[in-house]
Amino acid sequence: MSVLLRVHDLAVSYGHIEAVKGINFHLNSGEITALVGANGAGKSTTLLALSGLLRATRGTIEFDGQDISRLPAHQIVRHGVVQVAEGRAILTTLTVAENLALGAYTRDDKAAIAATLAEVYEIFPRLKDRAGQFAGNLSGGEQQMLAIGRALMAKPKLLLLDEPSMGLAPLMVQEIFRTLVEINRKGLTILLVEQNVRQALKIARHGYVIETGKIVLADSGANLLANPEVEAAYLGG
Numbered sequence: 001m002s003v004l005l006r007v008h009d010l011a012v013s014y015g016h017i018e019a020v021k022g023i024n025f026h027l028n029s030g031e032i033t034a035l036v037g038a039n040g041a042g043k044s045t046t047l048l049a050l051s052g053l054l055r056a057t058r059g060t061i062e063f064d065g066q067d068i069s070r071l072p073a074h075q076i077v078r079h080g081v082v083q084v085a086e087g088r089a090i091l092t093t094l095t096v097a098e099n100l101a102l103g104a105y106t107r108d109d110k111a112a113i114a115a116t117l118a119e120v121y122e123i124f125p126r127l128k129d130r131a132g133q134f135a136g137n138l139s140g141g142e143q144q145m146l147a148i149g150r151a152l153m154a155k156p157k158l159l160l161l162d163e164p165s166m167g168l169a170p171l172m173v174q175e176i177f178r179t180l181v182e183i184n185r186k187g188l189t190i191l192l193v194e195q196n197v198r199q200a201l202k203i204a205r206h207g208y209v210i211e212t213g214k215i216v217l218a219d220s221g222a223n224l225l226a227n228p229e230v231e232a233a234y235l236g237g
């Protein structure tokens with residue numbers, strides 16, 4: 001199994017507050033990895049550092065053999081690291097199809113973009129049905145699908161997701177997790193940040209537990225699910 005992304009001693013601060021305190025983890029190519037933890041543990045901060053939206057104060061992020069830790073966000077996207085925007089960040093006054101087209105802004109091969117669009121519509125048939133509708137008229141779950149679809153339009157090598165299940169009804173949560181598994185089966189590597197620890201660990205090959213800016217546990221998803229400490233702290237004991 002080859003390593004796609006390796007984070008070494010990553011630290012990220014907001015002013016004087018160190019939110020991420022020198023963490024180490026890696027993502028295997030082709031796997032779903034979960035990063036789980038409570039509110040304020042440093043999950044979103046970690047993702048923002050991987051995307052280049054926040055600067056690491058220390059440490060390195062190596063992606064596909066290259067150090068990307070000092071690159072600007074738009075170059076990181078071009079390397080193939082694409083984050084599904086938090087809070088969906090859908091453009092509500094544009095149509096579903098227009099939102100998807102925006103996701104391909106780094107690409108210029110029209111035929112290849114059309115092929116990706118067809119794949120996205122295959123994964124999310126509802127988006128195809130609603131292609132001409134304003135994104136603002138979609139349900140919360142459909143907007144999350146659109147946010148994921150838009151990220152896929154960039155043809156990422158690594159997809160970063162920050163709490164895709166947040167605010168969604170249980171059935172929709174199931175559907176989103178099912179599609180993540182489907183996308184992963186097609187070969188895409190995924191880093192999934194979740195407070196929905198049980199669901200995330202169920203679909204993740206490996207998982208890391210982060211507490212107050214430090215990684216405290218690293219194991220397979222299955223082992224973490226069966227771990228009494230994880231059970232007590234995150235799975236309702």
Ligand code: ATP
Nearest residue numbers: 014017019037038039040041042043044045046195
């Ligand atoms: P959540 O699920 O609530 O987003 P999280 O695990 O993603 O939690 P982060 O959002 O990464 O946690 O926050 C980590 C720490 O950094 C917290 O203590 C938080 O209060 C702090 N923090 C986050 N954003 C900022 C900011 N813009 N300015 C100052 N402190 C921040």
